[in-house]
Amino acid sequence: MSAPARASAVRAVPASPIAGTRHRPLPIPSVRLVGGPLAVWQQRNGEDTIPHCIEQLEVYGVLDNFRRLLGESDAEFRGLVFADSDLYKVIEAVAWEIARTRTRAFDSWLDDVIALVARVQEPSGYVDTWIQGVAPEKKFAALEWTHEMYVAGHLIQAAVALVRADGRTDLLDVARRLADLLVERFGPGGQDGICGHPEIETALVELYRLTGERAYLDLASRMIDLRGHGLLPVGSLGAHYFQDHRPVRESTAAVGHAVRQLYLNAGVTDVFLETGDDSLLRAMDAQWGSAHDRKMYLSGAFGSRHRDEAFGDDYELPSERAYAETCATVADLLWTWRMLLADGRAGAARYAETIEREVHNALAAAVDATGTRFFYANPLQLRRDHHSEENAPRERASWYACACCPPNIARTVAALSAYVATVADGALWLHQLADAEIDLPAELGTGTVRVITDYPADGRIEIRVEGDVVPGAELSVRIPGWSPRSTVVGPHGPRGRDGDGYARVPLEPGARYVLDLDLTPRLTTAHHRVDALRAAVAVERGPVVYCVEQADLDAPLDVDDLAVLPAPITVGERDTLVLTCRVINAAGGLYGPDTATDFGDEHTVTAIPFSTWGNRAPGPMRVWLPRAPR
Amino acid sequence: MSAPARASAVRAVPASPIAGTRHRPLPIPSVRLVGGPLAVWQQRNGEDTIPHCIEQLEVYGVLDNFRRLLGESDAEFRGLVFADSDLYKVIEAVAWEIARTRTRAFDSWLDDVIALVARVQEPSGYVDTWIQGVAPEKKFAALEWTHEMYVAGHLIQAAVALVRADGRTDLLDVARRLADLLVERFGPGGQDGICGHPEIETALVELYRLTGERAYLDLASRMIDLRGHGLLPVGSLGAHYFQDHRPVRESTAAVGHAVRQLYLNAGVTDVFLETGDDSLLRAMDAQWGSAHDRKMYLSGAFGSRHRDEAFGDDYELPSERAYAETCATVADLLWTWRMLLADGRAGAARYAETIEREVHNALAAAVDATGTRFFYANPLQLRRDHHSEENAPRERASWYACACCPPNIARTVAALSAYVATVADGALWLHQLADAEIDLPAELGTGTVRVITDYPADGRIEIRVEGDVVPGAELSVRIPGWSPRSTVVGPHGPRGRDGDGYARVPLEPGARYVLDLDLTPRLTTAHHRVDALRAAVAVERGPVVYCVEQADLDAPLDVDDLAVLPAPITVGERDTLVLTCRVINAAGGLYGPDTATDFGDEHTVTAIPFSTWGNRAPGPMRVWLPRAPR
Incomplete structure (x- = not known):
């Protein structure tokens, strides 16, 4: 097999807006988690979780679903209608793992599976093994439940990640053909269609960011405009279930299936980031308050109801029946990060603190100490005689019939360093307090910021600035809300927390700062x-x-x-x-x-x-x- | 049309054991609710609720489901697979209404619908319009979800009620042919089969009681023996869902779909009542404790979970997500009454007080002031922006796509007087304190006990004994647990509550007793x-x-x-x-x-x-x- 095409790896990070935003993300390779629990987790994710996911894709027939369409497997179709998305999420995880470590260990697997997807793709650009192999008559004919665009979205995200992480373009070719088909069919003048499970919106914006092709952004905008007008046939779970009950700009409460609402919001925020359409940001500000001020579990989890995997009413947060799907926390992390980039109403410190809560609690609890067993639902209480339920077993399971969560953890953990810092207002902003080495973005210099800490086991955080720095550059360090009086102590004395939740010190070469956080339980x-x-x-x-x-x-x-x-x-x-x-x-x-x-x-x-x-x-x-x- | 065959009306009451039991029920015609809220409710039930149900059977196509099989309707099949059961429950409601009032207002409707059922019945005895009209290949082939025996059970119960209430035997002929088919197919030596939704068990015992045909009791026993051995293919809701996770005699916790568990328990208790198999009563004693000591809502409702309409874990009783299905309270009332007849461990006073709680709260809340709008789910809290869900609307609805609850209320309310009193130990036991006129059973005399009260609005209960009474006969009056020091005051001074929760006074002709209950909030x-x-x-x-x-x-x-x-x-x-x-x-x-x-x-x-x-x-x-x- 010939070597896959490679473009130069640029912006190796998820959610990299091309419109001007105040906060700009740093590429994954330039933010290295060195020690502490997040680095250990990333290591385990790369060594154990991702290989486990790759193995389970075979065990559960996800790859055979492709092979059977080529006559290379006799297996029946297995899994749910959106089984393909498991593969795409694992590819995305591998991509960020490559960005993080430059590993080449997954290359031959990537060669194989990308070739498989490419061969299954129809000349039209269509690819979805359940539709192609089981129900071709349902193609784009039952969008409320087929998940076709959801699957396409994950394919696109994986493709974008591979280009950004490794410059590899073979999956991008597949993704573009599919995206072009969607544009042709559902773009302006085409069929009014939206997916029962939002996800395509954020993916299309990412594809626009990578390719500069405006039609992808326009299609994402169009789908957001179309949602909430009753396009989807209502089933027994109601229109709230897939957020088709009210137009997006008028939807101020987080309702229905939590993962769907939160993926949708990530996409809406992405469209705002590229278009500057304030009416979208206003809705997202209200939604963010609804989800986080009245509907979030202490662990940083979402979804109070098992029946429809849904948000509850305001303040409906039972511990034992917390559904708290792992994917909902992943989705919220993705959305909340975009709200930080969008400079949303709640402010960067609140967004960053939410992501910190999610990473250290809900997301960390979803995977066991070996990195190979997972919770799908994450209750905050287990009673003595509780019996396991589908997607909500008493113990973590090595995989699920509906396997959305494990690969979602894998792709999120591989990309964790993306959420550590941004550059804004001539400063490096440190949002997450983790042992890390951060290369300064060019506009701030050519040096490195080294963060040394055992946080969160220990509250002492030392920050050293090394190399060349542009004069006047600053360092903004988030001071958590639970330790508001802590100061960053350095050559020029202590600096306390500003009104926005960050302490500011000069980004001086050779400077050494110490922040002591109050970890009193x-x-x-x-x-x-x-x-x-x-x-x-x-x-x-x-x-x-x-x-x-x-x-x-x-x-x-x-x-x-x-x-x-x-x-x-x-x-x-x-x-x-x-x-x-x-x-x-x-x-x-x-x-x-x-x-x-x-x-x-x-x-x-x-x-x-x-x-x-x-x-x-x-x-x-x-x-x-x-x-x-x- | 010729007049339907009539047998003499005997034992006009649900659950009338033929084996010797300590407590024996009184026929509905001999216990007349005269005034107070229960009498008002029965009146409204007969005048408004039952006619409304009859009308809805037409509106929702339940009768057309029969007619189409005879070529008398062009309609498609409508409703759920067990839609026939709605008709049978309404027939049962009508039967008890006839027992209560001797009304002839429903006779022509009964003539029509019974003839319809009889004409649809196959020569084999089989009748189920969904199977016959939609999926004949599923006949007895997917017992875990077809509800065929559940539907048969309601047909049998309606038929038994019509004989007991009115001596009318035309539906009984249909029911026996169907029951005989079940015996032939699923009886000893036949197919091992149980229904995904218990109900047939209690119905078969009732049919045995009416006909004396032992094969029906044996089939009920056999189905109870077979349950819990994994006969039913397990779906996504697990074997707990339909109580097939553990043998009945080892099942000490109320779990899974609440209505199924509670109907099953009514059937198990019925089999105990007729066979005296103590191992069944021991399991039922444990089950009753589980359901009532750890899983009952204050309103007398059951089922904490929407997803599988199920019991929660012990002490899992959220108010806002109480599913608390109306049918679960009906089912528990039926079971709890049988536990009273079975002299179960919790004692008659506790059973009677539970029924009282259910009737005045969960059951009464399920129907509106007009008698024509109903709750299916009965939460104990509604939050401001709560949106309606399937089977759990914010407001009562006039009917449901799954219409199990409204006719269940109708048949229960029509039969309410069945639960007021029993005869045992040479005494008339007054379990429910309602304004009523009670004809003494022959063994106690030929007189009448008249209970005069505005209870529960007022705590004063006057009891007058009139007519001839067998010497030594007693009256046992339940003193509620919340007013333990109240006494029954009569000619021989005050009598307090015995250890079993009842006060005892002589049943003397002409005597007048007064009980003053403490209604302090x-x-x-x-x-x-x-x-x-x-x-x-x-x-x-x-x-x-x-x-x-x-x-x-x-x-x-x-x-x-x-x-x-x-x-x-x-x-x-x-x-x-x-x-x-x-x-x-x-x-x-x-x-x-x-x-x-x-x-x-x-x-x-x-x-x-x-x-x-x-x-x-x-x-x-x-x-x-x-x-x-x-």
């Missing part, structure tokens, strides 16, 4: 309208949410009978915390007279980071516990 | 493991659960910001209560530091019976409100 409560969390507390330390797992309790202590005393919490071994609790003695029956709760013996109880739960025998777990009176 | 709390109800209270008065509806609050008061003070609650106009509340002033964001709740101004707030909510403009409602500190 703290008790958190929820808004009084969250009925599920009334009179309950969660324990947080820095950005890390904790939980109590039955595995850490000696009989007869039961995690469901513990109440947390508002006493100082100490740090134990290996990131654990030690709480003081009292045992609640149960009153008689299920319902009874309004008598005072009977708080019994005091015990010390170990809490572990929520991200690490379920790595021992499966058993009860709680993030939120009742508050005991002092 | 009370605050109720839930077990500490019910996270959704932590630090919250509900208001109850007697058996009636109250709620606060936004419609009773003046702006800017919001039901979601109220906390109830533990102050005396007064009785207002028309069954309302007046509470004292404080307004909770919201802390900043969704999550924040563990600071004390800010309780603001005091207000008096009107509460209404939960059963009457949603009869004005739809809007927020809460049964449970946070508790304010004094």
